[in-house]
Amino acid sequence: MKFIAEINVMPLKEILDPQGKAVTGSMKNLDLAEIQNIRIGKHITLEIDADTEEIARQKVDTACKKLLANLIMESYEFELTAV
């Protein structure tokens, strides 16, 4: 079976996000000062072939832990959809 995974990798709440902070500042220049607290992470989509959803979930989890997210600074979450 083929699954699509949608993964979000975000900087941990405890960690400063300078990119998000800079973009929050820029919102004022666009007359959008009511937008606050922007945080910027990564959105990753991928396709995976696996026999069951459980196996697919484990493999995506391994990919996140070993390559896609830096667990010292980032957290991740993902959703799987069968296609």
Add this chain to the structure above:
Amino acid sequence: MKFIAEINVMPLKEILDPQGKAVTGSMKNLDLAEIQNIRIGKHITLEIDADTEEIARQKVDTACKKLLANLIMESYEFELTAV
């Protein structure tokens, strides 16, 4: 009212995603060759104060068009949640 927006900004399908392609290649080294077609974009969260959900939606849309996404190379989608 305060809303939280979750925005995904992704490279357009027609456009090469060299970062995603490089990461797809690295999956083989992790014994995860069944993971294919990785595409990497941005996941952005923000808080917005607005009187109604409709106004919040318009402002987030403006922020995406003017600052967060480059519409020549990227597409965006977002969800709003009242908090």
